[in-house]
Structure formats: C-alpha cells, structure tokens
Ligand SMILES: Nc1ncnc2c1ncn2[C@@H]1O[C@H](COP(=O)(O)OP(=O)(O)O)[C@@H](O)[C@H]1O
C-alpha cells in the first residue's frame with residue numbers, strides 16, 4: 644500500500660558557511676560566493692538555494708523505517724544481494740563507541756542526562772549518511788534523520804525524559820539542517836510490526852544496552868511511527884510510504900520483500 648505522495652517544498656536560504664562532514668567534503672560557501680562554486684561532490688542548487696549532491700536527481704534513495712528490532716537489518720541484508728543497490732545500515736557501532744564512550748548505553752541508563760548527547764550524535768551520523776556520495780543508482784538506508792527527530796527525540800521529550808532546553812537545541816539544529824541541506828528521499832518503506840513482536844525479537848537479539856527496554860517503550864515508538872507514517876497527522880512525511888506488514892516469520896517476510904521488489908526499486 645502506498646500511503647501518500649507528499650514531496651517537501653524547498654525554501655530559499657542563505658547559509659553563511661558549511662562544514663566538513665565525517666566522510667565527504669561539503670561545499671564551504673560564503674554569502675558573497677553564493678551559487679558560484681562547485682566543489683567536491685556538492686553544488687549549490689540554483690532553484691532552491693540548498694546544498695545539493697551532484698547527480699542527485701538521477702538516483703534513488705529509499706529509507707527503511709520501523710520500530711526497534713522490527714527486522715530492518717534483516718530486510719537490508721536481503722536487498723544487499725541485489726546489484727546496483729548500496730545498503731547503509733544505521734551506524735549503531737558508532738553510537739556504542741565514540742572515542743571509547745557509549746552514548747547509546749548511557750542514554751538507556753539515564754535518558755534525561757544523556758538523551759541529548761546520544762541524539763546529537765545520531766543526528767550528525769545520520770546526516771553524514773544522507774550526504775555521503777552514492778556509489779550505486781539505488782541507496783537503501785536504515786532509518787533517516789527524519790525518524791531520529793520525529794520518533795526518537797520526540798519520544799524522549801514527550802515522555803518527560805528530555806529537558807525543554809535540550810529539545811529546543813536539537814530542534815533548532817534539525818530545522819537548520821533540513822532548511823539548508825538537500826536530503827532527498829524517494830520512498831519510505833515502513834516495516835509495520837506490533838510492539839509485542841519487536842519485544843520478542845529484541846530479547847532474541849540480546850543487545851546488551853537494550854536489556855532495559857520495556858514493552859511500553861516499544862509501544863510509544865510504535866505509536867509515534869503510526870501517527871507519522873500511517874495517519875500522517877504529526878510531522879511532515881518527506882516521501883511516499885510503502886507499508887509492509889512485518890509480524891510474519893522470516894520465510895514469509897522474505898517472500899514479501901520479493902513481492903515488493905519492483906515497487907521498492909522503481910522509486911524514482
Ligand atoms: N521475520 C522474522 N521473524 C523472526 N525473527 C526475526 C525476523 N526478522 C528478524 N528477526 C530477528 O529479530 C532480531 C531483530 O532483527 P533486526 O533485523 O536486527 O531488526 P532491526 O534492524 O529492525 O533492529 C534479530 O535477531 C533477527 O534475526
């Protein structure tokens with residue numbers, strides 16, 4: 644089921660400067676030079692004033708969304724065997740180890756203290772993925788900078804675990820990013836599961852940091868996903884949504900991935 648076709652409108656902005664990303668060079672642009680330079684993998688968009696990756700229009704970006712342990716990595720593994728697709732898994736290893744520290748683990752231990760720390764780093768690493776040069780015509784990436792903000796930051800804030808000031812700082816960062824940098828998404832594939840299924844799979848995966856996650860946490864994440872991608876009543880949806888029911892066993896899931904292959908890969 645394709646839920647919606649809702650492309651974001653771009654705004655004209657005048658960024659004063661940009662920065663060097665973790666893996667790519669982003670155009671460093673001053674007001675005086677706006678629209679004149681073409682550096683590295685980036686160019687300034689003449690129509691919208693955003694930083695845009697060269698060749699962006701010819702390629703296709705699919706974001707795979709879903710609750711924790713819904714089966715996103717398993718799905719990406721399946722499609723990684725297809726030629727002409729590059730797969731970007733979430734940089735969880737970075738979230739577990741930044742210069743010897745583990746912000747993911749710290750966040751689960753004390754979300755009020757460490758939520759901002761983790762989500763700032765998630766936002767940076769997801770941005771880095773969105774802007775990294777594509778090495779194949781189709782990119783499938785696990786989650787997005789959008790779900791980081793609309794689901795996980797929102798959940799921390801709504802549940803009273805993120806202080807107002809932390810939420811405000813993260814929100815301003817996020818707004819700046821989406822206003823100034825082109826982050827095109829052509830399709831969102833939503834693996835729709837029940838929170839109970841995720842809880843079972845989470846226990847089975849047994850990631851150390853996640854042992855403290857109760858069913859209620861997965862229910863909150865689930866409700867935010869449903870409001871965003873199914874009811875479309877909370878936040879902007881940056882691309883059409885393909886929903887794949889994902890409570891089924893592995894065999895049936897692989898069958899469904901195959902059935903949806905065309906819809907997913909034609910998302911341009
Ligand atoms: N359809 C399925 N049925 C049963 N177990 C599954 C299924 N899909 C994935 N799993 C298992 O559930 C756990 C979480 O899956 P994973 O793909 O890592 O989820 P995610 O990337 O969304 O967190 C893993 O142990 C995986 O082997």
Ligand SMILES: Nc1ccn([C@H]2C[C@H](O)[C@@H](COP(=O)(O)O)O2)c(=O)n1
Nearest residue numbers: 710711712733735765790791795853
């Ligand atoms: N913005 C985010 C994104 C993810 N997480 C957490 C949730 C999981 O514990 C872990 C990885 O998620 P998965 O791919 O297994 O669904 O990272 C977060 O807290 N904030």
